[in-house]
Amino acid sequence: MTCSEFLALLDELIDDSVSTETRTQLREHLSGCEHCEVTLNTTRKTIEIYRSHEVYELPNTVRDRLRAAIMARCKNGC
Amino acid sequence: METIQVTEENEQHPDVALVASARAGDVQAFETLVNKYDRQIFRIAQHITQNREDAQDVVQDAFLKAYEKLDQFQGNSKFYTWLVRIAVNESLMRLRKRRTGKMVSIDEDIETDEGSVPRDLADWSPNPEQNFGQAELAEILRKTIQGLPLGFRVVFQLRDVEGLSTEETAETLGLSVPAVKSRLLRARLQLRERLSRYFRKKKAGEK
Numbered sequence: 001m002t003c004s005e006f007l008a009l010l011d012e013l014i015d016d017s018v019s020t021e022t023r024t025q026l027r028e029h030l031s032g033c034e035h036c037e038v039t040l041n042t043t044r045k046t047i048e049i050y051r052s053h054e055v056y057e058l059p060n061t062v063r064d065r066l067r068a069a070i071m072a073r074c075k076n077g078c
Numbered sequence: 079m080e081t082i083q084v085t086e087e088n089e090q091h092p093d094v095a096l097v098a099s100a101r102a103g104d105v106q107a108f109e110t111l112v113n114k115y116d117r118q119i120f121r122i123a124q125h126i127t128q129n130r131e132d133a134q135d136v137v138q139d140a141f142l143k144a145y146e147k148l149d150q151f152q153g154n155s156k157f158y159t160w161l162v163r164i165a166v167n168e169s170l171m172r173l174r175k176r177r178t179g180k181m182v183s184i185d186e187d188i189e190t191d192e193g194s195v196p197r198d199l200a201d202w203s204p205n206p207e208q209n210f211g212q213a214e215l216a217e218i219l220r221k222t223i224q225g226l227p228l229g230f231r232v233v234f235q236l237r238d239v240e241g242l243s244t245e246e247t248a249e250t251l252g253l254s255v256p257a258v259k260s261r262l263l264r265a266r267l268q269l270r271e272r273l274s275r276y277f278r279k280k281k282a283g284e285k
């Protein structure tokens with residue numbers, strides 16, 4: 001397996017949707033290729049960081065105001 | 079997390095009962111749905127419009143539109159994905175208003191080599207996020223994702239952060255499944271490449 005073949009399957013590997021056979025080939029490539037190992041690990045980390053950190057927060061005061069506005073209109077039949 | 083629910087076909091998603099009550103005139107049930115999803119809708123709107131006021135307006139408009147159209151909601155898709163689709167359309171409308179004359183489309187495929195071949199191959203420090211303060215880190219993450227083409231950042235947000243499946247993301251954005259997949263890979267790699275500038279392990283002597 002070449003690095004570009006590995007890269008083409010990167011998403012499937014991250015999302016855990018590869019066959020056992022393909023997984024073995026991918027692991028084999030990883031064990032001998034530091035570049036792809038770094039790419040895999042740092043891509044996983046990228047996703048994890050975006051999942052665990054709020055990039056855009058909606059403050060509670062704004063939430064309350066928006067909800068009140070929405071519900072007032074709904075109660076009036078919009 | 080989503081895949082587990084799919085297997086339990088007989089188990090009804092809690093939103094189904096809430097939607098039914100809201101349809102029958104129970105305003106409280108609809109308020110529960112607003113409470114449940116307002117933050118997600120805000121995040122998605124903010125990723126598309128990149129404007130705070132617009133994103134807040136989208137939250138309001140999307141829920142009101144959903145309430146109005148509740149009768150048209152088909153039980154065969156999830157309420158949440160249906161709501162997200164409304165919010166995406168409202169967001170795009172606002173974005174177009176601000177950028178009159180400019181093409182605004184999620185469908186537009188950006189031909190870019192950036193990130194398609196990883197170039198920064200330095201490993202990252204262990205737990206690189208700990209080297210930054212909360213506010214500083216949030217700023218880095220914001221700046222980084224804002225630099226991505228519209229279609230890339232929205233696909234990444236829906237699929238990887240909000241937890242929609244590939245099929246749901248495609249349905250919500252009106253894209254094909256292969257188009258979602260290709261955008262997701264490039265979004266992930268571009269974000270990785272850009273974050274590497276901040277998170278790469280420093281060599282001895284490097285500042």
Ligand SMILES: [Zn+2]
Pocket residue numbers: 002003006029033034035036037
């Ligand atoms: Zn390789």
